[in-house]
Amino acid sequence: MPLRDLYAHPCGDPGGGGVSAPVLSRRGFIAATALAGGGLMFDLRIASAQAAGGVLNAFVRIAPDNRVTIGAKNAEVGQGAKTMLPMLIAEELDIDWAQVTIEQTHADAAIFGPQSAGGSRTTPREWLPSRRAGAAARAMLVAAAAKRWGVEPATLTTRSGRVLGPGGRSLTYAALAADAAAMPAPELEKVALKDSATFRIIGQSIRGVDTPAIVAGKPLYGIDVSLPDMLHAVFVTCPAFGGTMKSANLDAVRALPGVAHVVPIKGDGAPESLVDGVAILSKSWWTANKARDALEIEWDDAAARAFSSETLAEGAKAKLAGKGEAEVLRSGDPDAAFAAAAKTVEAQYHYPFLAHATLEPQNCTARFADGKVEIWAPTQNPEAGRTAVAKALGIEPAAIRINLTRIGGGFGRRLMNDYMVQAAAIAKAVPGTPVKLIYTREDDTRRDFYRPAGWHRFRAAIDGQGRLTALHDHFVTPGTGGKAVRAGDASASEFPAGLGPAILYEQSLIPTNMPTGWLRAPGSNGVAYAFQGFLDEVALAGGRDLPTLMLELLDGATELARGPNQPPFKTARARGVIEKAVAMSSWADRARLPKGEGKGFAFYYSHMGYFAEVVHVAMAEGMPVVRAVWAAGDVGSHIINPLNAVHQVQGSIIDGLGQALVGQAITQVDGAVEQASFDTHPLPRITDAPPRIEVAFVTSEDPPTGMGEPALPPLIPALANAIFAATGRRVRSLPIRPEMFA
């Protein structure tokens, strides 16, 4: 079956004869529609509890056989959302998981509300709205049964997709479908939610909904989209970021066998939108890609070619030595604290640009016809893609239909939609013909939105008791005109701000032409390494270990405000995971490790999640080998799907080890990225995965938060600190190279 049939209108068409009863409430409405044949479709539009003006929508469809189809509104990128969001709805609808069929919805913020998959935001954003969606549908079914039996709704219960009444009476949801459609919808903020003690789905380990289809090799991904008469495309752009096209030998390429079209594309110059390039189209992607060898493009790229990693590093070094260009935070009296210090510690830390390296290369299929575009995209951020396509093509956003496919890895790469705009622009040149654009691996590595490199110069003041009294960080980050690049900002709330020590956080900017973007745990993935690595140095200089220093600092407050739409940072939750990690890793016994082995600790709070991790390394053949990792996390009151939660932590840990240990760094010469594939920008392999990863969750009273990111940031500093414990050598620059231990 072509993918189009799998994804088009997944929630079904009510068809003729349906009875629609939309009921508006103050914050949203529910429309329950009886389907021809006795089914019931609830169309639930609910104002998000957390984002005023935003709406969430889920579809619930009850078939005559009492099977329930739940629409999954967020794309599955490996984070588990396609399984988890329907779990929330099914729980409150009070059905059995075995009754549930899950369908991916298409992208439409007006119907479904936020559909981005990034920032570990799905769980906190949907925890209440999705459950309310299920609970509201259940309430209408109960009301229908109550009316039929002439009893009060409060006397009825539900179980496994049935309403149960006095005297052993029982009706399936399917049997109540038509009546329920005529019931008034409850007010969503007031709809009763289950007592969490009675949860039967939330908290259960449930396998990924697509796991059997993946194992069977079914075509689920963007790259698998197949449409009649489809052409395949490659898109060639300037290697140096910012170059524009002067001329190209288009006709020579057009003359090659198998080449259907060669299309010059004039972009707006913005990498997140559309850059200049040439598309080669063929019935075969392999043929199109082979034709690139004959393509000669003259670029106007003199200015772009002036950028290189070498000049960037020199610029950063010069800035680092001076005073910061801007103060991000000054609290307390850092000058006085340094003047009064018994001891000071200074160190510089650096981390490189990184690529996302999703295993499914960037790709997108688009068909342009009659001023409208239909898109099949593996995107983490479909509405941003719609906006970008509309702008680039000069069409209305409403003229764009975006079908969501399963995504072969995102890690933030697919929060950008450059490949979607490119596919749409190419499709516009061949109206009526669907075009599937696929990047080569080399395109993918060299056209990323990279995790920005960073440089930190730290100073710490320590008093006579070994306590940290002041911390100064001068952060040099890519940017211009007073504005750091995307994902390159300094944060004024960086630990231990607000917890007692005087703080001076400064920032300076260096210009780059590298497009940057959000990589898993953006803003935290590099900064956590630098700060927790340096604080390990501070702790040891003060005669204590890092967990002890952290617990001392966390005594400075009970909670710290984190700005609008962010819950406060709670020190008790941080202490909870630190104590758990220390206990589960036998931290206190680490002095007994043999020579050449060591344990390191780090804690980090990001994306609303608290994680403390301990890494055990042993030196082998001149490089550190990770023997074991212990991770303790607090992501709130419930672990919605424990199986997937553990998977996310395991993956984050090995991802972090890969960033540090296998040689990942993106570098630039003549304005272009040097690395091209997995030989020069390696990913961790099974041989790099530690034999032992232990994960524990500490639950707290706050609502559940996301799992995609917060386990990653503490891993790298815990590793770096373990390497110091094992070897006496500080890892102050990433990636870790064997030369360091020579």
Added chain:
Amino acid sequence: MAISLQVNGRAHRVEADPDKPLLWVLREELGLLGTKFGCGAGLCGACTVHLDGVAARSCQTPVGEVGRAAVTTIEGVAATALGQRVGAAWIDADVPQCGYCQAGQIMSAVALLRETPKPDDAAIDAGMAGNLCRCATYTRIRAAIRAAAA
């Protein structure tokens, strides 16, 4: 040119450039989309298939060189008891995250177990070292192979 292929027990005849990698013949000519493109350079293993039961990188295998070798892809690997056992172990352990690499992982795992029915941990790592998983599901890949070998 016309090329005859034996894929998942069925005979096919395709018109293709003999240099065209088997990967793209499977995906574009035969509609077998389970075999994945990851790097086109034999570095990631996403395109792993079997040629006469032995794991091969289909992105590095010109279709003209396949000859009479029986090609098995993820769509056909469950035809054997071993393939079925590995697939069941993969589902039981819920190995995939994004899932994109898993066809290649399963093909490599089946080839490993055919060669080494009871691999130790070192043999599992050695047998699977050519297959990248960006989500890093390696812990469960090891567990699923151990379960399938048991």
